Amino acid sequence: MAELGVPLSGSRLVQQGAEARLYRGRFLGRAVVAKLRFPKRYRHPALEERLSRRRTAQEARSLLRCRRAGISAPVVYFVDYVSNCIYLEDIVGSMTVRDYIISIQQREKDASGLFTLAEKIGEVLARMHDEDLIHGDLTTSNILLRPPAEKLDLVLIDFGLSFISGLPEDKGVDLYVLEKAFLSTHPNTETLFEALLKKYTAMSKKSSPVIKKLDEVRLRGRKRSMVG
């Protein structure tokens, strides 16, 4: 009998993120990652139910939308709405952009190779936003590199907080969230992020109101009171 809560017999827990537990195993002969949104006991049961269901559904939808638009994302094999578990293609041998940046920064004094990566990220985000898809949780941990990592073949993951919107405000906040995560995770990468934004601006058809909103959102942060 499968261990309680383990989505597939023989699968093993590989990670407990903030959102969900990730299991690796096989599903109908294919390598899968099962993403199980286990109930959070700190949340009110009604709120928990609402959030988990919405996020599971939204994640599956957004992954499909990405793939339809030609943006690389894992294939969705199956969605179990009872246990809120999604069975996704396992990108075998992939690494996160976060780990890649850290490893390059440690290995090489000169991180100029990272500029191409930053531009690639800018490009893929521009395409995603042009589809009116807002990721909602952009970090360097939520972008994978298909092996071999040097080819800079990006795969977007973790769409649990995603939603559809054409508003520059939502896209601007999406970039703002990435900017903060990027700069706090990878110190002294301001020029790298600038390159990312520059490419985004060049590639996206609707970038100018988005960048304007981004500036506005940054300013909102600055005005916030630090009193009390």
Next chain:
Amino acid sequence: GAPALAQQGTGIHRGWGELLPGTSGSSPLSPPPCFFPRLGFLPGHTARHHRACLLELLAEALREAGLRPCDVDCVAFTKGPGMGAPLAVVAAVARTVAQLWDKPLLGVNHCVGHIEMGRLVTGARDPIVLYVSGGNTQVIAYSQRRYRIFGETIDIAVGNCLDRFARVLKISNDPSPGYNIEQMAKKGQKLVELPYTVKGMDVSFSGILSHIEEVSHKMLASGECTPEDLCFSLQETVFAMLVEITERAMAHCGSQEVLIVGGVGCNLRLQEMMGIMCAERGAKLFATDERFCIDNGAMIAQAGWEMFRSGQVTALEDSWITQRYGMKVACEVLSAKAGKYQCCLLHAALVRPHQGSGV
């Protein structure tokens, strides 16, 4: 508690573990004399209150600790952010006292005071800090030799949201709106659906507030829910958002400790929810009660003492105060990491004089 004024005035500190709050710490149960029911704190009144009380308080602090001025090592004061007039009063007294006693002066950032006090009281070593108050909502972590802000509110602070909610429902601010909401929430039964806005490690509260402003009176009038239900729903929703972004920062940084500081941090429901999350991750929660969560002089003394120990001093000409901290302005703060005290930077966000009554 309130918008930070100068509850934290001059803190005097002598030696490790011996704190002398320079001004009385306010507890939510005993509003300080400059507090006005329904109005909160007014800068002018507060400054006058401080002018009237500060010297007596200073003498009292020394008396209580059985110390003479010559026993004191340094004089710390709040450099900002906060309301200008009260800050200026306290800084003037701090400057004068430091020169009279010939002691080094230390200008302290209010936010850093909260974090350092929390670490001292709880013994947390390397926590993810959730700083929640009337003016702040931030998830801060010590990473690569610095305090860094990982998540924060993209609009209003959580305490500000609670305060303004209290105003919509005409809940008293005596002793504090947050305290009264907490008590009412205990009697709430029904979870009213409210917007739940988490964007990565950031949160947004303004949507909740406008939603409540819009629907609450109708819902209350029709008997669909009670004010207690709304308090309960508000707490359940906003605290779940805070716990979620804290957990996300923990997963992101690989941290196993959480420290809650700031006025909203003394809410027991928030502490309970955070505790459950920590238990599920095998992590540890550090929280304090209202004596330390609410703004107080001791925390300024503690942060000042840490700065002093690391060899910092604020020169007289640099002892100005500021209501705001610019985006690029970074203030120095210490953090014990691996037993060694290091100097690190806390990027302070620009501030605006506080208008709400704070939590």
